[in-house]
Amino acid sequence: METDLGEYILQLAHEAPSHIVAPVVHKNKEEISDLFAEKHHLPRKTGIAELCREAREVLRPAFLNADMGISGGNFLVAETGSVLIVTNEGNGRLVTTLPRVHVAITGIEKVVPTLEDVSTLLRLLPRSATGQSITNYVSVLTGTKKPEDHDGPEHFHIILLDNGRSGLVGGEMQEMLRCIRCGACMNHCPVYQNIGGHAYGWVYPGPMGSILTPLLGGLEKSPDLPNASTFCGACAAVCPVKIPLPDLLRKLREKQMQRGMKSSQETFALKLWAWLALRPKLYALATRIGVRMMRMMGGKEKMLHTLPGASGWTNGRDFSAPSGKTFRELYKLGAHK
Ligand code: SF4
Numbered sequence: 001m002e003t004d005l006g007e008y009i010l011q012l013a014h015e016a017p018s019h020i021v022a023p024v025v026h027k028n029k030e031e032i033s034d035l036f037a038e039k040h041h042l043p044r045k046t047g048i049a050e051l052c053r054e055a056r057e058v059l060r061p062a063f064l065n066a067d068m069g070i071s072g073g074n075f076l077v078a079e080t081g082s083v084l085i086v087t088n089e090g091n092g093r094l095v096t097t098l099p100r101v102h103v104a105i106t107g108i109e110k111v112v113p114t115l116e117d118v119s120t121l122l123r124l125l126p127r128s129a130t131g132q133s134i135t136n137y138v139s140v141l142t143g144t145k146k147p148e149d150h151d152g153p154e155h156f157h158i159i160l161l162d163n164g165r166s167g168l169v170g171g172e173m174q175e176m177l178r179c180i181r182c183g184a185c186m187n188h189c190p191v192y193q194n195i196g197g198h199a200y201g202w203v204y205p206g207p208m209g210s211i212l213t214p215l216l217g218g219l220e221k222s223p224d225l226p227n228a229s230t231f232c233g234a235c236a237a238v239c240p241v242k243i244p245l246p247d248l249l250r251k252l253r254e255k256q257m258q259r260g261m262k263s264s265q266e267t268f269a270l271k272l273w274a275w276l277a278l279r280p281k282l283y284a285l286a287t288r289i290g291v292r293m294m295r296m297m298g299g300k301e302k303m304l305h306t307l308p309g310a311s312g313w314t315n316g317r318d319f320s321a322p323s324g325k326t327f328r329e330l331y332k333l334g335a336h337k
Pocket of ligand 1: 128180181183185208235243245
């Protein structure tokens, strides 16, 4: 049973998370009210505090009766053997101290040498993730319950996941192992904001997911992700551990080219674009015609429900119609000022 409020809501709805820090960001309060009324068989509530209370009341017996609590770990401290958990809801403390057995599962890159090192990361993580100077709960869990302790597990296991991570050490993508999963890159990514977290197809959405998913799951299985970026650079600018995300995405694109993974359609489209881009007058004329046609197709709504050659996009979401002017026309008009 999931105990983080967002994850619990998703478990009830049989849905996947769409954000690593705010997993249920794609649902509104009314949808959650309906879901709770249907699944909890209680009168429908609409206030946020009432909904939270209802979730607490449903979850509390699960905490009290569980034999085993499973947590992640934001950091592992090598010098003390501790698992560090950062939460805002307190569910982490109940999961890790009430049941008889605690199992912590986390990736090998979360191991940090000393508590001193963790203190630096503890300042970076909440500021970039939620804008807080510190999260509500920071738990440092070291070993099992001692005779003088009031609570704690009798058994404590740590499972370290490799899953392709050690293969990245020393390679050109190594910098991705610095990721502390704050989610800042996706919060600022224009592509994430338009397509939503589910479109990334695996546990990690946004720019960090566009790199981690191909690295851990295989580039062949996620050929679109390295291309899910405008290269605007916002992700790298906000990343608290200074991962050069656009550079890594570019390296993945290079690998795709080297392995011949580009479809003939895409290669043709790029060649056509390159040919046009080398002829500025023709390029300006073609883009002028293109944006005006799209503006007309967008109608009063200024939205395109279908777009030839882009059905993969419009099957699942609308496409905003351009203003009817090209970038260069807007620039001349001073729209950038
Ligand atoms: S890549 Fe950087 S910004 Fe994105 S989640 Fe990881 S640490 Fe945060």
